[in-house]
Amino acid sequence: MDYYDPEVRAQLALYVHAMSSLCMKGQMAFSLAKNMQAVFENKRRLQSALEQWEIENSDLLKAELQWLFETGVRKEFEDCQMLLSGLSDTERSGYLQSLPPGEAHTGKLHVAAYYLTRLPVKGIAAFDYSWCVYLCCAGYRRGYLSEEDQWRIVAMCVRHARIAYASWKDYTIGFAAGADFHQASSSLDHAKKYKDFFVKLLTAPESPLRQANLR
Template identity: 90%
Template sequence: MDYYDPEVRAQLALYGHAMSSLCMKGQMAFSLAKNMQTVFENKRRLQSALELWDVEDSAALKTELQWLFETGVRKEFEDCRMLLAGLADTEQSGYLKSLPSGEAHTGKLHVAAYYLTRLPAKGIAAFDYSWCVYLCCAGHRRGYLSEEDQWRIVAMCVRHARIAYASWKDYIIGFAAGADFHQASSSLDHVKRYKDFFVKLLSAPESPLSQVNLR
């Protein structure tokens, strides 16, 4: 792929905006999501996103991007899901009740249990891919990553996302589950808080997801 081709970059930018938009938070999440170019011009917001993942320099960014792309939060999620899948329903319920409350691992196991049969085959990989794209673009604008590396990483994430998910709806389900798992939110706080946001991403004509097809 020729990352210097303006048409290639324009298409990748649309996917970059779409995938990064899911990472927006707060009451203004959709307002931010439909103006991702403005988000990428806000140095303070980009710096906050990088700090959220403990990225302070180029080396840390490259390490984080590699981890998100190759392993990510999805590895721990799949480990939890495999553990629970090996238990009968009654055993699973008893096991979850026996876990110490208030611990992150307990919360993650509860999230994994809820989504045990509710996710596409690739699970929460969407969470890793979206954050990889967002941090990649943020890192480039903060001077941590070259422009060519930015487009290369975005292209890899887009390719894997398009293989993994049949639709943006499936992608959002995977992302939302990943967000709650990452936050160890056994009460599924992220899904509950951002349900309307996700609906707008799927249905609003000004949504960045409406600009490109996943398949």
């Protein structure tokens, strides 16, 4: 793929905005999401995103991007679901109740249990791919990554996302589940707090998700 072709970049940019938009947070999440170009021009916001993942130099960024793309949060999620799927409903309920409250692993197991039969085949990979794209582009703008590497990584994430999910709805569900799992939120705080935001992303005409076809 010719990453220096203006048409290729224009197409990839649509997916960058769409996939990164799910990473937006706060009361202004949708306002940010529908103007991702401004987000990528805000150095303070980009630096905050990098710091959230403890990225402070090029080496740390490259290692994090490789982990998100190849392994990601989804590996631990899949391990949790594998454990839980081997139990009957009664056994699973008893096991979850026996776990020590307040611990991160307990919260993650509760999230994995809730989504046991509620996710597309590729599960929460959307969370990894969205953050990989967002951090990749943020890192490029902070001087941690070359322009060619940025587009190469974006293209890989876009390709895998399009193979993994049949629709932006499935992708968004996977992302929301991944966010709660990453935060070990057994009460599904992220999905509940940003429900309206996700609905707007899926339905509003100005949403970046409406500008790029997943399939």
